[in-house]
Amino acid sequence: MRFSNSTKLFEKAKNILPGGVNSPVRAFRAVGGNPIFIKKAKGSKIYDIDGNVFIDYVGSWGPMILGHCHPKVASAIKKAVDKGTSYGAPTPLEVELAKLVLEAFPSMEMVRFVNSGTEAAMGAIRLARAYAGRDKIIKFEGCYHGHADSLLVKAGSGATTLGVPDSPGVPKDIAKNTYTAIYNDINSVKNLFEKDPEGIACVIVEPVPGNMGVVLPKNDFLKNLKDVCRKYGAVLIFDEVMSGFRSTFGGVQKLYKIDPDMTCLGKVIGGGLPVGAFGGKKKIMEKLSPAGPVYQAGTLSGNPLAMTAGIETLKQLKKKGVYEKLLKTTNQICCGIEVIAKRKGLPVWIARSGSMFTLFFNNKPVHNYLDAKKSNLEQFSKYFRTMLGNGIYLPPSQFEAVFVSTAHTNADVEKTLDAVEKAFKGI
């Protein structure tokens, strides 16, 4: 496989786009080599500018749950373009998508549409702080909620350490308001609340994290989290930007029967166009401007093209058999990988939630970020490169989720498992 056009374009791009890309993980730094520049995509396939074709398991990092260019979604967007692309005024489309989202997530009584997952989490945190009248927040090590200042923070040396900025440019004075706990360790959360019982406004969590790779909750962790929040009067925010329509239709909160106070969504609800959303209980959401005093706004929020893509995507997802198909395909891939790994004597840990999964090159179970970080990154890089060379486009990092779509066929699964067989041979 040749990548000369992509390589040349990347060299050019690096002079005018920082790092040659518009979002860091696209640069392939975690696996070495240069990124592939994409020309087009259709169904389960993605085509690069060198004429290579790949089976795509990135799916734009989650949104393309129906595959690329789904005929119904594409046609709805094309029709919407002819009616104008942005008005900066309310449309019936926003009300329609809101209804669909609230039906899918009964814990949400009201919703605000924004343009990205970052904006959703940022808005949710501001609102939760205002509602609770407190400044501190808790997030979990390894959970990603976009790149707003107060969320770009990782743990210090111990659970009680005040947050330190993860990036230059995040003021220490902001980071110090973010405590970091350990996913799947309820005591790490309780300790923080015991030390600061009246200072913590909210806990934000990816209920099934996808940003340290997929990790599943264990031992009633999510229920305990809800109980602790209730005890201390803190708002529980589920960031389901990734898991929302991936774990199942209705998200992790439906699977684990948890009623969070607030939820963040993104990715799938925009059907491949830029959309995010945050919502929750009316008593909280009514504090949001213009109903209440907490300011939040957006020139392109509720954009008619994005709303149209979201509506059509959710309509397709509601059809009978869609999630069964997604689960079946994901199962075939995960079980297939497990069988090959066993046969080769290669220790791996596969965590799956609905149509997203991570294959960790790890001989131990992965329950939190520390466990995930012990994965063998050299093995992952080799695996990634062999898969790519055999026409399989995977997320270029061990700490990401693989996304399966309804467009993946049995033939795709077979080709994928053939490539896994080859990749494992070289490890």
Ligand SMILES: Cc1ncc(COP(=O)(O)O)c(C=O)c1O
């Ligand atoms: C759980 C979660 N929250 C928030 C975000 C940020 O979303 P965006 O990249 O749309 O800003 C992401 C992005 O991957 C995410 O996975």
